[in-house]
Amino acid sequence: MVIPLYNEASVVGTVVDGLHRSFVHVVCVDDGSSDDSARAANAAGALLVRHPVNLGQGAALQTGIEFALLHESCEYIVTFDADGQHRVEDARSMVAKARAEGAAIVFGSRFLDDRTKPGWMKRVILKTAVWVTNLTTSIKLTDAHNGLRVIRRDAASRIHLQQDRMAHATEIVLQLGHTGLPWVEHPVELLYTDYSKAKGQSVLNSVNILVDLIVR
Numbered sequence: 193m194v195i196p197l198y199n200e201a202s203v204v205g206t207v208v209d210g211l212h213r214s215f216v217h218v219v220c221v222d223d224g225s226s227d228d229s230a231r232a233a234n235a236a237g238a239l240l241v242r243h244p245v246n247l248g249q250g251a252a253l254q255t256g257i258e259f260a261l262l263h264e265s266c267e268y269i270v271t272f273d274a275d276g277q278h279r280v281e282d283a284r285s286m287v288a289k290a291r292a293e294g295a296a297i298v299f300g301s302r303f304l305d306d307r308t309k310p311g312w313m314k315r316v317i318l319k320t321a322v323w324v325t326n327l328t329t330s331i332k333l334t335d336a337h338n339g340l341r342v343i344r345r346d347a348a349s350r351i352h353l354q355q356d357r358m359a360h361a362t363e364i365v366l367q368l369g370h371t372g373l374p375w376v377e378h379p380v381e382l383l384y385t386d387y388s389k390a391k392g393q394s395v396l397n398s399v400n401i402l403v404d405l406i407v408r
Contacts, residue, residue, distance in 0.1 A: 193211055193217060193218040193219060193235060193269075193270045193272055194219050194221065194253065194256035194257060194259075194260055194269055194270065194271050194272070195207070195208075195218065195219065195220045195221070195233075195238070195256070195271075195272050195273070195274050196215075196221050196223060196249045196252035196253050196256065196271075196273075196274065196339075197220045197221060197222045197223060197225065197229050197230070197233060197252070197274045197367070198222075198223040198224070198225050198229070198246060198249070198252070198274075199225045199226060199227050199229055200225075200229050200274040200275055201225070201227040201228040201229045201232045201273060202387070203274070203276045203387060204220065204229055204232050204233045204238075204274045205232040205233065205235060205236040206236075206276065207236075207272075207274055207275075207276055208233055208236035208237060208238045209236045209237070210280050211272065211283075212236070212237050213280070213281055214280050214283070214284050215270070215280075215283070215371040217237065217239065217260075217263075217266075218237065218238045219238065219239045219240075219241060219256055219259055219260060220233040220234075220238040220239070220240055220241070220274070221241045221242075221243065221252040221253070221255045221256040221259070222240060222241070222242045222243065223243045223247055223248070223249070223251065223252040224242075224243045224244060224245045224247065224260045224276045225245035225246075226376060229274075230242060231298070232404060233274075241255055241256065241259050243255065248355045248356035248357040248358075248360075249356075249357065249358060249360060250354075250357060250358075250359070250360025251353070251356040251365070252354045252361060253257050253271060253364075254335065254351070254352070254353040254360075256269075256271075257269055257343075257351055259347050260348070261345065261348060261349055262293050266345060267344065267345055268287055268290060268342055268343065268344055268345065268396060269342070269343045269345070269348045270283050270286070270287065270340075270341070270342050270343075271339055271340065271341045271343070272339065272340060273339040273340070273383065275388045276383065276385060276387065276388060277382045277383050277384065277385075277388045278300075278339070278380070278382065278383075279380065279381055279383065282340060282378070282380040283340060283342075284299060285378065285379075286298040286300060286340070286341075286342045286378045287308075287342050289342075289376065289378055290342045290344060293374075293376060294374060295342075295344075295374050295375055295376045296343070296344040296346060296366050296373035296374055296375060296376070296387065297341065297342065297343055297344065297347050297373065297374075297375040297376075298341065298342040298375070298376055298378050299333055299335070299338065299341055299365075299375065299376070299377045299378070300335070300338045300339075300340035300341060300377075300378055300380035301333065301334045301335035301338060301377045301378065301379060301380065302318075302335050302338060302379075302380060302382045303322075303334045303335045304335075304377060304378070304379035305381075306378045307379075307381040308380075308381050308382045308384070309384065310382070310384060311384075318335065318336075318337060318348045321336045321337045321361070321362070322334065322335065322336045322337075324335075324336070324362060325361075325362045325365050328362065328366065328372070329362065329365045329366040329369045330366075330369035331365050331369040331375060333365065333367065333377060334377060335377070336361060337358075337362075337384075338360045338380070339361070340380055341364075343368070344373070346371075346373065347368055347371050347373050350367065350368075350370075350371050351364060351367050351368070352367065353367075368376075388405065
C-alpha cells in the first residue's frame with residue numbers, strides 16, 4: 193500500500209488505521225508536509241519515507257513505488273489517497289480481482305456505477321480528464337484521475353514518472369499502457385466529504401494538467 197502524503201494531518205491517521213486491518217504493509221511518502229502529517233501517519237503504524245521538500249504527488253508516488261519494489265516479497269502495489277476519499281473494501285476487492293483474473297493492473301472507476309456523487313462541475317472536470325487521457329494513451333478508461341489502483345510488480349517496475357504534479361495521473365496510464373500487460377477496471381465509490389471537496393481540483397488545475405502533458 194503506497195500513500196502519497198502532503199498536509200493531511202487531520203485525516204491520515206484514520207486512513208492508515210483503517211488500512212492496517214486489511215493490509216500489513218502501509219507506506220506513506222511524506223512530500224515535505226508543513227503540518228504533523230508524518231507524525232500522524234507514523235503513529236498510526238505506517239512506514240514512513242520523507243521528501244525534505246514538496247516535490248508533488250507524482251514524485252511522491254514514484255518514490256513510494258520504488259520503495260515498495262525494494263522488497264522482494266511485494267507482489268502488488270496498491271496506490272491509495274491520504275484524504276479519506278477511498279474505501280478499504282474497494283482496495284481489497286481490486287487485489288482479489290487482480291489475482292482471480294490475472295490482471296497486471298486494476299484501475300478504480302467511480303463511473304462504472306452510480307454510487308459516487310461528484311457534483312456536475314467536478315463530473316465535467318473528471319470527464320474532460322478522461323477524454324484527454326484516452327486521446328493520448330492506448331488505454332481507454334472511464335475514470336482517468338482516480339488514485340486507487342492495483343499494480344502488479346512486473347507492471348510497477350516499468351513506471352518512471354516524470355510529471356511531478358497532477359499530470360502524473362495521465363502519465364501513469366500512458367506508461368502502464370505501453371507495458372502491454374492485461375488490465376481491467378473495477379467499480380469503486382469515492383467518499384466526498386467537506387474536507388475532501390475543499391482539496392479537490394479546480395477547472396484551472398485541469399487546464400494546467402493538459403498544458404503539462406503537451407509541453408513536457
